[in-house]
Amino acid sequence: MTWQISIRGQVQGVGFRPFVWRAALERNLKGWVANGLEGVLIKINATEQQALDFQQYILRNAPKTACVTNSAIAPDDTESFFDTFSISDSHNEGLPVLHLTPDISMCADCRDEIHDTANRRYGYPFTTCTVCGPRYSILTGLPYDRPFTAMKTFEMCAVCREEYDNPANRRYFAQTNSCGECGIRIALFSTMIQATSHHEDLTTFKKLSNLARFQSCHPAAKAAGTAGHQSLA
Numbered sequence: 001m002t003w004q005i006s007i008r009g010q011v012q013g014v015g016f017r018p019f020v021w022r023a024a025l026e027r028n029l030k031g032w033v034a035n036g037l038e039g040v041l042i043k044i045n046a047t048e049q050q051a052l053d054f055q056q057y058i059l060r061n062a063p064k065t066a067c068v069t070n071s072a073i074a075p076d077d078t079e080s081f082f083d084t085f086s087i088s089d090s091h092n093e094g095l096p097v098l099h100l101t102p103d104i105s106m107c108a109d110c111r112d113e114i115h116d117t118a119n120r121r122y123g124y125p126f127t128t129c130t131v132c133g134p135r136y137s138i139l140t141g142l143p144y145d146r147p148f149t150a151m152k153t154f155e156m157c158a159v160c161r162e163e164y165d166n167p168a169n170r171r172y173f174a175q176t177n178s179c180g181e182c183g184i185r186i187a188l189f190s191t192m193i194q195a196t197s198h199h200e201d202l203t204t205f206k207k208l209s210n211l212a213r214f215q216s217c218h219p220a221a222k223a224a225g226t227a228g229h230q231s232l233a
């Protein structure tokens with residue numbers, strides 16, 4: 001029998017689909033999960049008890065940054081039997097009833113990577129994964145999927161694509177996935193030199209960042225600061 005489970009709330013851009021995918025695989029359930037304008041939609045072939053248990057598991061173990069406000073389950077006679085469990089294309093019919101996901105600060109794993117000189121993301125400031133990174137501020141449409149974000153124009157390199165397609169990777173289906181090879185460039189300009197965030201330029205970039213800080217302590221600014229301090233005293 002086929003069941004439909006809908007999950008509403010802040011459930012997009014938080015790693016919900018990969019989470020459901022893994023949970024279905026562990027239970028050998030077949031069907032699909034997709035983002036829609038009302039949140040996340042799941043269809044599975046299961047007995048009533050299996051479907052109810054699956055729904056409860058999802059609600060109890062949802063990703064940390066998700067916030068489920070409502071969930072419904074019902075038999076669905078419109079679809080028959082599935083061979084696998086997949087992450088299906090997003091559904092974008094109707095009007096959105098979604099809680100938008102805010103931007104999420106960098107997680108500890110991503111932070112470790114950008115400080116690890118042996119990691120390919122060393123020094124890459126836009127490192128993200130399914131549990132962290134910008135969400136709301138890069139949205140251009142709904143549901144939350146790469147074509148509806150500012151990441152649309154950045155085509156993933158082969159290595160990023162491999163991460164994105166690998167269910168065992170924490171960047172599986174990470175819509176903001178990118179690296180220094182294929183992602184966003186950051187540039188710091190001074191009157192003399194330009195440095196970018198390329199790995200090879202990182203040392204120069206850091207030196208220039210320090211220089212910029214130093215220059216912000218211009219004697220005039222310093223004097224104003226001192227004056228302010230004195231008037232407070």
Ligand SMILES: [Zn+2]
Nearest residue numbers: 107110129132
């Ligand atoms: Zn992360």
Ligand SMILES: [Zn+2]
Nearest residue numbers: 157160179182
């Ligand atoms: Zn890449």
